Amino acid sequence: MKKQLKLTVNGQPYELYVKPKTLLVEVLRNDLGLTGTKRGCNEAACGACTVNLNGMAVRSCSVLALQANGAEVLTVEGLAKGNKLHPLQEAFLDYGAFQCGFCTAGMLMSAKALLNENPKPTKEQIKEGIDGNLCRCTGYNSIIRAITAVVKGEYKEAK
Amino acid sequence: MIRDFEHFAPKTLKEALTLLDKYKDECKVIAGGQSLLTLMKQGLVSPKYIIDIKHLPGMDYIKYDAKEGLKIGALTTHRAVEKSKVIKDKFPVLSEMESRVATIQTRNWGTIGGDLCHADPAGDPAPVLISLNATLKLASLKGERTIPVEDFTLDYFETALEPGELLAEIQVPVVPPRTGTVYYKFNVIEGDMAIVGIAVSMTLGEGDTTCSDVRIVLGASASKPIRAKQAEQLLRGKKITDALLEKAGQTASEEAEPISDIHASEEYRRELIKVLVKRIAKQALARAK
Numbered sequence: 430m431k432k433q434l435k436l437t438v439n440g441q442p443y444e445l446y447v448k449p450k451t452l453l454v455e456v457l458r459n460d461l462g463l464t465g466t467k468r469g470c471n472e473a474a475c476g477a478c479t480v481n482l483n484g485m486a487v488r489s490c491s492v493l494a495l496q497a498n499g500a501e502v503l504t505v506e507g508l509a510k511g512n513k514l515h516p517l518q519e520a521f522l523d524y525g526a527f528q529c530g531f532c533t534a535g536m537l538m539s540a541k542a543l544l545n546e547n548p549k550p551t552k553e554q555i556k557e558g559i560d561g562n563l564c565r566c567t568g569y570n571s572i573i574r575a576i577t578a579v580v581k582g583e584y585k586e587a588k
Numbered sequence: 589m590i591r592d593f594e595h596f597a598p599k600t601l602k603e604a605l606t607l608l609d610k611y612k613d614e615c616k617v618i619a620g621g622q623s624l625l626t627l628m629k630q631g632l633v634s635p636k637y638i639i640d641i642k643h644l645p646g647m648d649y650i651k652y653d654a655k656e657g658l659k660i661g662a663l664t665t666h667r668a669v670e671k672s673k674v675i676k677d678k679f680p681v682l683s684e685m686e687s688r689v690a691t692i693q694t695r696n697w698g699t700i701g702g703d704l705c706h707a708d709p710a711g712d713p714a715p716v717l718i719s720l721n722a723t724l725k726l727a728s729l730k731g732e733r734t735i736p737v738e739d740f741t742l743d744y745f746e747t748a749l750e751p752g753e754l755l756a757e758i759q760v761p762v763v764p765p766r767t768g769t770v771y772y773k774f775n776v777i778e779g780d781m782a783i784v785g786i787a788v789s790m791t792l793g794e795g796d797t798t799c800s801d802v803r804i805v806l807g808a809s810a811s812k813p814i815r816a817k818q819a820e821q822l823l824r825g826k827k828i829t830d831a832l833l834e835k836a837g838q839t840a841s842e843e844a845e846p847i848s849d850i851h852a853s854e855e856y857r858r859e860l861i862k863v864l865v866k867r868i869a870k871q872a873l874a875r876a877k
Contacts, residue, residue, distance in 0.1 A: 430594065432595060448592060449592070449593055449594065449595030449638065450590040450591070450592055450593060450628075452590075452625075471629060472626055472629065472630075473622060473625075473626055473693075473694060476691070476693060479693055482696075482697075485667070485696040485697075486692055486693045486696060487693050487696050487697045488622075488693045488694065488697075491621060491622055491625050491626070491694070491697070492621065492697060493595075493618065493621055493625070493640065493642075495595060495597065495640065496621070496640065496642045496643070539692070539693070542692075557692070558692065560691055560692065560778060560779060561690075561691025561692050561693045561694070561779060
């Protein structure tokens with residue numbers, strides 16, 4: 430028996446009917462076609478599914494979709510403004526902060542949430558901010574460098 | 589795979605309690621779901637009815653009163669407890685503990701009440717709350733009752749909640765003067781559950797080295813958080829020396845009933861308890877000054 434779910438994703442309001450057992454990641458990927466968010470482990474361990482819910486980083490694989498009723502969700506698809514990439518995305522490109530790219534959406538969203546809360550994090554705070562996101566390829570340093578570059582203001586429209 | 593279930597999102601506490609009373613064993617309560625959803629995905633729990641209290645109003649708050657102490661609503665997120673100014677100021681050990689619970693994403697959605705009701709023996713909030721002498725307010729259609737956190741966890745994933753009862757509030761009394769409380773979580777990868785968790789609360793007596801009261805609580809050391817009462821007895825009312833702390837650590841490691849699992853053997857856990865109880869008790873003593 431489906432229930433109504435109304436939420437805003439990347440600025441767009443949606444009205445859906447979902448089975449109660451549906452997870453937020455399933456709504457985003459399957460119902461809304463926003464496949465940028467990845468389902469890495471399904472057990473709240475890897476962070477590849479991280480999105481921003483009301484500005485906070487959450488694991489979309491571990492949020493019941495119905496609990497996002499009335500919420501504002503930001504996914505990786507919502508970072509760019511038209512053709513202009515978000516500073517975090519530009520920095521990730523410039524600093525080689527991804528290889529296979531599977532963790533990247535989650536990393537970007539954790540970084541975005543970090544900067545929402547603390548626009549000028551220290552290196553330690555950056556590390557803490559991405560603590561919940563696993564990466565098997567990069568060894569994390571390039572990711573930290575990319576985020577640091579954004580914090581330092583190397584990219585216009587820092588935020 | 590999660591099995592289908594019927595979902596209720598009650599709008600008031602009374603509605604939630606009525607539903608709980610109606611469905612009893614056939615329902616499960618979900619708050620943040622950071623523990624429950626994992627179990628459901630693994631097929632370990634398949635309730636027919638889910639009572640979703642994540643957005644239940646009036647249960648997400650942190651209040652402090654100089655006499656009454658701290659009152660935390662059961663639906664307060666871990667992150668809110670971690671970041672609370674009043675908690676950092678008056679009960680810093682709670683904020684420190686929360687900063688080591690899982691990861692930021694989990695702390696943003698998961699609640700402290702949900703953690704306590706899930707009753708994972710390796711959980712972090714329970715040992716710290718026990719060391720702070722905290723109590724819990726439980727609500728049902730019949731009324732409310734208060735129970736010490738120490739009596740709340742009965743066994744692995746089993747609490748003293750009666751059918752029809754919900755955890756409503758966590759109450760932490762004002763810290764007695766000259767008391768230091770420290771929590772240490774031992775794990776290998778940051779974000780993992782504790783391999784052992786040690787909470788020590790020490791109150792100074794006369795001078796700076798006599799202990800008038802102490803609480804040593806071990807997490808992930810038995811089927812539920814336990815107080816190392818014999819170790820406490822060695823220290824209570826005595827002048828604290830290195831040798832005495834050694835003995836206390838040794839005693840605590842014998843009082844514990846740790847398991848062997850993929851993360852550590854029973855022997856290693858006992859060794860950790862022996863070493864860490866001494867170390868953390870020393871830190872608590874320093875903090876008490």
